[in-house]
Amino acid sequence: MPPASRATVESTALAKFDDRPRGLFGRVRASMEKWTVKLGGPDMEARLARLIAPQNEYGVDPFGLDLEFAKAAMAPALWLYKNYFRVETHGIEKVPDGRVLLISNHSGQLPLDGAMIGCAMICEAEPPRVARAMLEKWAPTLPFVAPFFARMGQVVGTPENCRRLLAAGETITVFPEGVRGLNKTYDKSYQLQEFGLGFMRLALETGTPIVPVAVVGAEEQSPALVDLKAAAKMFGLPALPLTPTLIPFPMPVKYHLHFGAPMRFSGNPDDEDAELERKVREVKQAIQAMVDAGRVSRKSIFF
Amino acid sequence: MARDAVLITGISGNLGRTLVKRLHREVRVIGLDRRPFPGRPKDVEVHQLDIRKKKVEDIFRRGDVEALIHMAIIHDPRLPQAEHHSFNVLGTKAVLSFAAKYGVKKVIVLSSTNIYGPSPDNDNFLTEDAPLLGSQRFADIRDLIEVDMFAQQFMWKHPEVDTVILRPAHIVGPNVKNAPSNYLRLPRPWTLAGFDPMVQLIHEDDLALSMQCALKPGARGIYNIVGPGELPLSSILRELDRAPIPVPHFLAKPLLTRMWTSHLTGFPPPELDHLQFLCTVDGSKAERELGYRAERTLRETIRSVLGPNA
Structure with missing residues (x-):
């Protein structure tokens, strides 16, 4: 330089x-x-x-x-992103300009997949942009975490916040599995958990394209053996996974981020859940297919 | 007698005096306050009365009040609950019913965004239809919520009166002595360690401007009123060259409660929530419908707490 x-x-x-x-x-x-x-x-x-x-x-x-x-x-x-997980992106040029919802699988105990998608959107997407991840409602109650996320542009995932950001043409990352995906145990790795429907309602309401994203690699960074649900409840945590290293310290796995073609849906955002579930299933299948293909095509977990 | 006067309740307060300065050259102003109004402009007629008194009706009975601006609302947290509850709720009820009875065309009620209440669940920009949960964590302000609700009820019951409810963000100004302004005047204010919420301030002059906008014929409804924007609490304190003391949030509340009960502080403990969580609102409706837009800059607004000469 x-x-x-x-x-x-x-x-x-x-x-x-x-x-x-x-x-x-x-x-x-x-x-x-x-x-x-x-x-x-x-x-x-x-x-x-x-x-x-x-x-x-x-x-x-x-x-x-x-x-x-x-x-x-x-x-x-x-x-x-660069040195530890050596993230490789595939198809990031498919992410359209303007407002977009990045819908991704969620894994790895710590939400580093969100951070890696965020880095990819700054380092490799065209145009570069700050992707806003939708935070859990307990994030604003955590000292130091709350202002850190806020200054990084992360926002509590209320529908109203999401609507406002999309109206302003922003890029939003949503993990519809939430903690169900993030803190699942290793025996369920790469199996997409139940998806929330909220993102689809917002996409329909605002006419926002959905880009399915598959994160391959994060699942192996800190495999959880058990989730101590009772203890988690006691401490007011969403989950308390036990990994071989006890704390979920991430191992230097290699990340692959696969971006799919934008999906556009039309319909009434106030449709019954069954109708929305059908559309959500389409997104989920697209992600699952990319996850499966990504696992086959990678050389190894670490390289 | 021509119906051409604006009646302002709570005129002797700082906001009232700011508003009068703006209004009295354009319209005839009548004031109502139990406190005296030293240095009032010659053309302003002031009635020194408690708004709950029967004689208040006489002012309306003359039939020259065209608009009522109701800002006689007490926020003093040291007053006994019963006293401010009675003054705020009964006072509002009295003047609003006189307004309807004597054909007042416009009623403006000064509420505040505090009634939404700071909370970790809040949207970043609360709209006017957000639930009023402020008393959930701060029980002593439920009279303020009741005033707002009563004014809403009045708005639906009396379609012939154009009722406007204004919910301004934290009001600051050289002479304002409310909790936010007093807090920002502390040389070493407390902050909650690890929290730095976005905060909205509005200059008293901008608030007066918004009332002027609300006086326009035809305007009615509930409006959030914001200043020039929102910014982190830490930036505000840095602008004022304050040296904040970060207190862990789990210690701050018990500590402040002790200090409050032993009269060592003027800040009621629930106010701490404003240092921890968001209570910021969307002011775009007022801009769209009332044509109100803050004139003071962020810097002017923040620095206004330093006094008129700063």
């Missing part, structure tokens, strides 16, 4: 907002931002510059996304 261009990124970012944190935190953030640019490769700076958010003079958008913060804070996820 030529040092001159790096300096321009820094100076323009600094000139834009005078609300940047000062002191130690400010220095850490500046060096994290450099790390992001370094990890991202030659065109990363240009890509980051193309990310848009309707920011006010304090550098945040109405939902609390702080692009400058996000660029710095994404560095560890980007490191996982």
